[in-house]
Amino acid sequence: MAEPLAETATRAREALEIKHVSVLFDGLAAISDVSLRLAPREIVGLVGPNGAGKTTLVNVLTGFQKPTKGTLHLDGADARGWSPARVRGAGVARTFQAGRLFKKLDVLENAQVAGIASGLSKAGARRRAQDVLEQVGLADAHDKIAGSLPYTDQRRLDIARALCSAPKYILLDEPAAGMSDSECEELMGIIRSLPAVHGCAVLLIEHNMHVVMSLSDRLHVLDGGRTIIEGLPEEVQKHEAFLSAYLGAEVAE
Amino acid sequence: MQNDKLKSLLETVWTPFGLIAGLAVVTLFVQLMGTGTVQSFWTEILIRIILVTGFYIFIGNSGVFAFGHAAFACVGGYVAAWLSMDAMFKQIMLTGLPGWVQSAHVAPWLSVFAAMAAAAVAALVVGAVIVRLSDIAASIATFAFLLVVNRIYSNWDSVTGGAAPLTNIPSLGGIWASFVFMAGALVIAWLFQQSRFGLMLRASRDDEVAAMATGISVYRMRLVAFVLSGAVMGCGGAVYSFFLGILTADVFYMSLTFLLLVMLVVGGAESLTGVVVGVVAVSCVSEVLRLGEEGVALPNGDMLALPLGMQQILLGIFMVFVLINRADGITRGSELPLPKAFRKPQSIVSGERKTAS
Numbered sequence: 001m002a003e004p005l006a007e008t009a010t011r012a013r014e015a016l017e018i019k020h021v022s023v024l025f026d027g028l029a030a031i032s033d034v035s036l037r038l039a040p041r042e043i044v045g046l047v048g049p050n051g052a053g054k055t056t057l058v059n060v061l062t063g064f065q066k067p068t069k070g071t072l073h074l075d076g077a078d079a080r081g082w083s084p085a086r087v088r089g090a091g092v093a094r095t096f097q098a099g100r101l102f103k104k105l106d107v108l109e110n111a112q113v114a115g116i117a118s119g120l121s122k123a124g125a126r127r128r129a130q131d132v133l134e135q136v137g138l139a140d141a142h143d144k145i146a147g148s149l150p151y152t153d154q155r156r157l158d159i160a161r162a163l164c165s166a167p168k169y170i171l172l173d174e175p176a177a178g179m180s181d182s183e184c185e186e187l188m189g190i191i192r193s194l195p196a197v198h199g200c201a202v203l204l205i206e207h208n209m210h211v212v213m214s215l216s217d218r219l220h221v222l223d224g225g226r227t228i229i230e231g232l233p234e235e236v237q238k239h240e241a242f243l244s245a246y247l248g249a250e251v252a253e
Numbered sequence: 254m255q256n257d258k259l260k261s262l263l264e265t266v267w268t269p270f271g272l273i274a275g276l277a278v279v280t281l282f283v284q285l286m287g288t289g290t291v292q293s294f295w296t297e298i299l300i301r302i303i304l305v306t307g308f309y310i311f312i313g314n315s316g317v318f319a320f321g322h323a324a325f326a327c328v329g330g331y332v333a334a335w336l337s338m339d340a341m342f343k344q345i346m347l348t349g350l351p352g353w354v355q356s357a358h359v360a361p362w363l364s365v366f367a368a369m370a371a372a373a374v375a376a377l378v379v380g381a382v383i384v385r386l387s388d389i390a391a392s393i394a395t396f397a398f399l400l401v402v403n404r405i406y407s408n409w410d411s412v413t414g415g416a417a418p419l420t421n422i423p424s425l426g427g428i429w430a431s432f433v434f435m436a437g438a439l440v441i442a443w444l445f446q447q448s449r450f451g452l453m454l455r456a457s458r459d460d461e462v463a464a465m466a467t468g469i470s471v472y473r474m475r476l477v478a479f480v481l482s483g484a485v486m487g488c489g490g491a492v493y494s495f496f497l498g499i500l501t502a503d504v505f506y507m508s509l510t511f512l513l514l515v516m517l518v519v520g521g522a523e524s525l526t527g528v529v530v531g532v533v534a535v536s537c538v539s540e541v542l543r544l545g546e547e548g549v550a551l552p553n554g555d556m557l558a559l560p561l562g563m564q565q566i567l568l569g570i571f572m573v574f575v576l577i578n579r580a581d582g583i584t585r586g587s588e589l590p591l592p593k594a595f596r597k598p599q600s601i602v603s604g605e606r607k608t609a610s
């Protein structure tokens with residue numbers, strides 16, 4: 001009977017988590033005292049106006065940016081100072097706001113190489129890539145050179161590539177930017193299915209409030225590098241501070 | 254289904270197979286019809302393909318321009334010469350060599366493998382440092398390495414003969430001996446580029462940040478490629494020294510480096526097909542220019558010749574001209590296309606995908 005107890009204990013530690021993190025660039029704070037926790041299979045929405053520090057937070061969570069202050073833990077292990085490749089190896093995948101595909105490789109290779117990097121054989125990675133590409137709607141684009149894809153397909157491929165290494169946590173930096181309403185809806189359907197289909201937790205950065213509200217288990221609102229509010233979508237919606245911060249950004253854009 | 258498998262196999266091996274087959278046909282033709290001059294011209298082309306392939310394995314897959322690889326050819330060239338030369342000569346001239354090397358009399362083809370191993374070890378030591386540098390710093394550092402190696406080999410009289418060339422280096426055999434090593438180099442390069450390491454390295458070439466985010470250890474991949482390319486350079490250097498029969502360190506220095514890099518860039522640095530195309534195209538142009546420097550006799554008895562040194566100047570201009578028109582070289586990074594008749598129709602490709610998933 002000791003086993004279930006131990007299991008509960010590990011599960012409690014299972015999370016991608018930062019506590020009291022600050023990031024300074026040349027003395028200016030891009031992030032100030034932010035704590036955030038992403039537990040297995042949950043979807044957390046990260047919202048805030050441009051320059052709020054969302055991308056910087058993703059960089060901290062993936063080892064691309066060392067926090068000036070605060071801690072980073074991955075499933076209980078102290079992950080501060082880990083290289084991006086090591087963080088990735090431990091189960092955290094990300095996409096990029098600016099695409100960043102392997103432009104001269106074809107679509108299948110882009111996805112396949114992620115599986116290979118995670119330790120699959122070439123053939124195994126290829127099968128996995130084929131499956132994932134099918135799920136994101138790129139099944140007919142295998143032989144296309146990634147750099148030649150239309151913008152929205154590039155975003156989808158970025159997600160497929162992240163999924164191919166079978167992550168436990170996936171961080172999506174504005175995946176729907178530049179998509180039409182119907183494309184965005186289709187993509188959100190895919191994102192909604194990630195915990196069930198791929199067993200991964202999702203941190204979703206997305207500007208469309210309607211979309212984030214409907215998808216997320218919890219929301220985290222940043223403004224000027226600080227946490228304004230966090231909580232269930234219904235709770236957040238009621239907050240005046242959030243609405244003015246967010247609507248302010250909407251107008252500014 | 255069997256047929257599909259065959260075709261998909263054909264697709265993966267076509268490039269090296271097609272290139273090697275094409276070069277074999279020309280080699281056979283040259284052997285049967287060519288004069289001695291033409292034969293040695295073509296043999297030199299085959300050897301340059303080995304050397305440019307050595308550059309390509311690292312540069313083409315990593316996107317980092319390493320200028321110093323001729324140093325590994327130098328290492329390989331001397332190892333091959335030391336092992337295979339007549340013992341008597343070594344005992345008199347190269348007194349600094351260890352005794353077992355002085356008395357060694359290894360078959361030339363075998364010493365090519367020793368040359369590869371030595372060059373690979375050198376590349377491992379140098380590469381461990383160099384691949385950690387950023388792109389520009391790495392390029393400069395490889396160049397510095399070439400300078401160091403050249404200075405050492407030019408001045409270490411008791412081991413390399415210094416300024417006096419090593420002579421009496423045995424021959425590897427005819428044109429086909431060089432051909433076999435050339436084919437081997439192409440196959441190695443192709444296997445690497447198709448391997449999991451090659452794919453990860455090419456991904457990091459396109460976007461290093463995304464590669465790190467994908468969990469690729471960029472350093473490790475670059476080091477693997479650096480060592481392999483060093484080994485192939487060692488092979489090329491060895492075969493070249495057997496071809497020349499006479500060796501100084503300056504054989505593997507600036508002008509060779511310049512020529513090989515022009516070949517790589519003109520052909521297209523991002524495909525193996527580009528290596529072959531570049532070597533053949535640039536060799537032909539530079540041969541014409543060399544003949545131009547020698548001059549032609551006009552009917553009235555005067556000689557019309559290019560001023561000496563024009564060969565390299567015009568070669569540089571030729572490279573610039575090609576690059577202005579095709580920034581990615583003649584092949585633009587694509588490989589030899591499979592003849593249409595052998596290609597899989599599109600519908601079968603997607604059918605295969607469904608059964609596989």
Ligand SMILES: Nc1ncnc2c1ncn2[C@@H]1O[C@H](COP(=O)(O)OP(=O)(O)O)[C@@H](O)[C@H]1O
Binds near residue numbers: 030048050052053
């Ligand atoms: N590498 C950097 N150097 C200096 N300042 C940076 C750097 N990255 C981000 N910043 C600054 O940090 C703030 C947060 O940026 P970012 O995280 O990209 O915001 P968001 O993704 O929410 O739009 C911005 O003011 C930005 O200018």
Ligand SMILES: [Mg+2]
Binds near residue numbers: 054055056097
């Ligand atoms: Mg951002």
